[in-house]
Amino acid sequence: MFNNNMILVVIPARGGSKGIPRKNLRLLDNKPLISYSIEVAKASQYVDDVVVTTDDSQIALIAEKFGASVVRRSEELSNDDALLDPVIHDAMIQKEKLAFDEYDIVITLQPTSPLIKTETLDESIEKFEDFSLDSVISVVDDRHLSWGYDENHQRYFPNYIERANREDLPKSFKETGAILATRRHFVQENSRLGTNIDIVEVSREESVNIETYEDWWLAENYLRKKKIALVVNASNEIGTNHIDRCLAIASKLVFHEVLFLVDEHYQLGVDIVCKSNYSYKIYEDLGDLFKILNEYGPHIVVNDILDTSEEYISDLKEHGYFVVNFEDLGVGSGIADVVFDDLYEHDLSEENVFTGYKYFILNDEFYYQPAKIITNDVNRVLVAFGGKDTHNLTELVIDSILSTNYNGRIDVIVGLGYEGLEELISKYESNPLIQIYRNVTNISEFMFKADIIFTSANKSIYEICSIGIPTICLCNDVREETHSFVSQNNGFINLGLGEVVEKQDIIDEFINLVNDYELRRQLHERMLSIDLRYGFENITSVVEEEYRKFEFNKISKRSDYEDIQ
Incomplete structure (x- = not known):
């Protein structure tokens, strides 16, 4: 259908932008803003020529480097009050004089819409298969509950019949400005639209039009x-x-x-x-x-x-x-x-x-949990080994605590894989000091209320560390034993592999920790000296750096392949 149609894309880019100075040349995600529209147009399967109309030598230089031709516009067409209609008409006439031919379809593609896709541009062009169609414009669904103002009666009024959720409102379209495609004979100095107009609807992402720094920020995040x-x-x-x-x-x-x-x-x-x-x-x-x-x-x-x-x-x-x-x-x-x-x-x-x-990435609940305040008395102990607790360290620790003269509360949290829950409940149900829980969703609260915690060397030790509760650790398996963070230097008493720890050793460590306020305070301070709140940022930093290398290597391999071809 388009083999016999000459299609011109005109990209208007003057140098005197006000909202964001020199925006057409500034780097958006490491590329000049104007390069995006040029690359979109040049990638189209239908477009014959891409021209940038500008008054700026630097813009002209960059445009040519990205493969567009350039026409210069007069000072009159470059001031703040100049409309786009005469600018596009002037660029079309200049290109036609150089080509000794006329175009059939002329498309305005704004450089301030860097997220528009080549597929969308091609869809706009394909609509001209309808020979009665004059023009196509890009729009975005902008339905919402809006209000108008009556100047005569000085009052506000709703632009809707009844209130409804946004998705239930009738479609209402807003021009994005990204694409305005029209048949050549409608491109005049005072207009670029015919009378029979169709639309191409774009996503919110493609609709971004950069006029402010907030728009720039939004486009940058979309591109990344x-x-x-x-x-x-x-x-x-x-x-x-x-x-x-x-x-x-x-x-x-x-x-x-x-x-x-x-x-x-x-x-x-x-x-x-x-x-x-x-x-x-x-x-x-x-x-x-x-x-x-x-x-x-x-x-x-x-x-x-x-x-x-x-x-x-x-x-x-x-x-x-x-x-x-x-x-x-x-x-x-x-x-x-x-x-x-x-x-x-x-x-x-x-x-x-x-x-x-x-x-380590803290769960959100720990970001807002305050640090534990260490007191002289130990009134609450938490036992939480998580997972399957294959060697039933939970019961071993409970029995060890009950062998002392401690008479405070004992909270016990078992994991989903713990198989002896019924027996555990049956054994200790007559003891009012022991409360047994499974699969809690607010473990940070249990940790915060505890004065001493018994746990294994899994991720919970980091969560404990972020709050600063003195902790005795028994490792579930040999793999956990390799977790070198669980040491007294970082605020933990590590008894090693739980299945070989003697009950008396647990009793002795517990009694010592209960009676030694100064030791508990030191363990607390050592924990809080470790900043655990930036794990996600640290991971992101590494991934971004390695991903840049990954992308660079892909580009290099592609270039090498193209050279061979």
Whole structure:
């Protein structure tokens, strides 16, 4: 249809912008603002010529470097009061004189709309298949409850019949200014519109028109927006720590798009994500997972599923994804782009691995929990080993505490995987000092109220540290024993592997801690000297740096391939 039609895109860009000085040349996400509209137009399958009309030599230079031709406009057409109609008409006439031919369709493409897509431009052009159509303009759905003002009666009035939710209101369109396409004979010095007009509706993102610094900020964030797939599981056996971390990450990625991917065999994970209101998909096996990933097209794939295989991570890399893993001691960690492990130490020679408390992400509830105030008396103890507690350290610690003359309250929180709950309740139900809970949603409150905590060397020790409660730690397994953060230097009494700890050792440490106010105060101060509130920022900083390298390497490989071709 368009083979016999000459199509010209005119990009008006004067140098004297007021709201944001020199905005057409300023770097938006590391590229001149004007480059976006030029690249969109040049990528169109229909556009024949792209011309920038300007009064500015620097704009002309940059425009030519990005592949556009340039026409100069007069001073009269460059002042603050100049309208676009005569500017576009002048550019069209100049180009036609150079081409010794007339164009059929002339399109105004504003450089202040950098987020418009080539697909949208092509859609606008394709509408001219209707030979009765004169012009096409880009619009955005702007329906809302609006009000007008009656100057004669000096009163306000509603522009609607009855109040309703926005989505129930009739569509109301606002011009975005990004695209105005018209047949050539309607391009006059005082108008660019015919009488039969159609629209092309664009998204909120594409509708951004940069007039203010707030618009610039919005466009910059849209351009930096990434699609992030979070592959994560949760179950009674592995607990909810992994999914809690991913939810905490997702809550902070407000400028990015996230999709949770959960194995259908982990029903607890499915239930938690379903209740979170984030977008999610359930996969059956790895083949199904890759099918979903290919349809979604993420920039970054995050795995919080413990140890990964070389085959799985290799497949992700072959698909071109940037891969971030958490708590991965598997073979796959060696070929992931970045691995974070706040709990367990890796081989420090591995350049892609970042370990330690700096990369722990506190759950939101701990950001607003005040520090514990250490008092002389110990009136409340919390026992919380989480997970399955395979060696039943919970019962061992309760019995140890009851073997002393401590007569305060004991709060006990067991994990979803704990199998002896009924027996535990039956054993201690006659003791009014003991309260047993499962799957609490406000653990920060329990921690804050405790004077001493017994726990294992899992992520809870960081949460405890952020509040500053003296803690005795018994490791659940050999893997937890490698968690070097759990030391007296950081405010913890670490008794080592729980299954080999003698009951008397627990009793002795507990009695000593209860009776030694000064020791509890020192442990408290050591904990609070460690800043745990910037884990997400530290992770983001690493990912952004490594992602830049990843993108640069992709561009370099593409350039090398093109050179060979």
